[in-house]
Amino acid sequence: MPKNSKTPGLKLRGTVYYIRVRVPVAYADIEPRKEVFRSLDTSDPVVAQAKCANARLALRLEWDAARAAEKADVRAVFDSSTELLRSWGMTFSPMKDLLHGEIDQLLERIEKIANIDPSCATVPALLGAVDLPDHTLSEMAERMPELKKAEIRAKNARQRREWCGNFTRAAKDFAAEIGERTIMTISEQDATNYWEFWKKRAREDVTPNYANKQIRYVRQMIAAHFEDIRMPVSKRVNPFKGMSVSKNAYDSADNERSKLSLPEKWIRNRLVGGRILEPFNQEASDIAIVAAVCGCRASEIYDLPAEDIHLDDPIPHLSVRVVLEGPDVREIKGASSKRDIVLLGPALDAMRRHPKGFPRYRGKASYSGNVNNFLRENRLFPELPADSEGKFVISGTRHSFEDRMKVAKILNEERAFMMGHSIGKVRGRPVYGSKLALPLRALYQEMITFPTESWVPRPRAFLRKEIDRLLEEQGHLLE
Incomplete structure (x- = not known):
């Protein structure tokens, strides 16, 4: 390569190559010089050319760090300094x-x-003398949506609000019990004291599951901070690691919060047949009918985008899936929840009244609370059994759906397929092979769907023979 290289700013002085960079106007307040010359520490023209882009980037990172230092922005100084170190193949230590x-x-x-200019803000970073960024738990709760952006991209407005609220509440509870702390100053003793606080609460007024969630949210915020500042894994000491609240042998709070299966007669005659929610509003009534007949979670119905409603299909059905793009983004409970829900009888009639879905409730959190309040205020829930310690809520229709499947002698794994439960958990081992086909789902659904004036399910014995026939067609040996 000749002395006057075609690479802009690359100059040979004696036997060593230098980079010459004109200071951008945007950095004139930080860098007093008009131009900066910097040695590339090589006499090899090929190496010099390769180093040129990195040298330009390093200068910009130094100026960014200097600006952050001028503003006393510890986080910005750390970020720009560590970026500079990375450009040199180094990490902060x-x-x-x-x-x-x-x-x-x-x-x-x-x-x-x-x-480097000795006064540059990157010099302390090179020598490990830069303060590590730190945040209070309250600040971390605000930062979690940005730090976990990829994880929550499928959440709709309601799901995102609930997710954020978990961390906000956990930070508030920690500050109230232990005091305001930054992530780097939470001690093992602080963690132990907070753990003891939740163990006591779990014996008095909350479930162990709830207590464990509150501990987990704090642990997750600490872990997110360590990841954010790129702390080496070997240096990450999370004081909440391994802490959990054991389930009590008898937990009265569990009984108080248990959801009872709603009685079969009440669902058939009042909720579905009598459509007792219509005076409240039509959408709420039909969501409840579909949930009761098909065993879905209510959110799986009211969050449905219009394109996931297939009423003109040979087997009318709803597609429960994650939606990542568009106005109707949504997350589902887990991978096993992804499934097709067959529409028959009253459920099909209800969805035909709403071929585009349920805009009144889509992406919101008001359905269950409002429906439960309406049913209670108007004394429309059935009477509780005399020996019951639980309560009736509208989501109890999902438990009733499983009860109907048990009566129909549908096997445990088949019930898991229909309800969107993990078959791996049911079996206690991983699951291999294809998922239940839509025609088979339709036959199982027909066994437990209520008749209407215009539609009556076929006898269960016939449906069982149809299931066997389809399985044999697929090559399965049943005897």
Whole structure:
């Protein structure tokens, strides 16, 4: 390569190549010089050309760090400094680690300083003297949506609000019980005290499951901070690791919060046949009917985008799936919840009244609470059994759906397929092979769907023979 290289700003001085960079106007307040010359520490023209882009990037990162330092922005100084270190193939290490580490690594960093203005904010970063960014739990709760953006991209407005609320509440509870702390100052004793607080609450007024969730949210915020500042895994000491509240042998709170199966006669004659929710509103009534007949979670119905409603299909059905794009993004409970829900009898009639879905409730959180309040205020729920310690809520129709499948002698794994439960958990081992086909789902659904004036399910014995026939057609040996 000739002395006057075609690479802009690359100059040969004696036997060493330099980069010449004109200072952008945007950095004129940080860098007093008009131009900066920097040695590339090589006389090899090919190496010099390769180093050129990195050298330009390093200068910009130094200026960014200097600006952050001028504003006393600890986070910005750390980010820009660590980016600069990465461009040099280095990572941030605290000074004590550098002093006790290999001497060659320390000397390499000192050599880099020789080419940098000693007053530059990146010099302390090279020597591990930059303060690590730190945040209170309250600040972390606000940052979690950004830090976990990829994980929550499928959540709709309601799901995102509930997700964020979990961390906000956990941060508030921690501050109220232990005091305001930053992530890096939460001690093992603080964690132990908070753990004891929730163990006591679990014996008095909350379930162990709820207590464990509150501990987990704090643990997740600490882990997210460590990941965010790129702390080496070996240095990440989460004081909440391994902490959980054991389930009590007898937990009265569990009984108080248990959801009872709604009685079969009430669902058939009042909710579906009598359509007792129509005075409240038509959408709520038909959501409840579909949920009761098909055993879905209510949110699986009211969050449906219009394109997932297939009323003109040879087997009318709803598709429960994750939606990542568009106005109707939504997340589902788990991978096993992805399934087709067959529409027959009253459920099909209800969906035909709403071929585009349920805009009144889509992406919102008002359905269950409002429906339960309406049923209670108007004394429309059935009478509780005399020995019951639970309560009736509209989501109890899902438990009733499983009860109907048991009466119809539908096997445990078949029930799991229909309800969107994990077959792996039912079996206690991984599941291989294809999922239940839509025609088979339709036959199982027909066994437990209520008749209407215009439609009556075929006898269960006939449906069982049809199931066997379809399975044999697929090559399965049933005897």
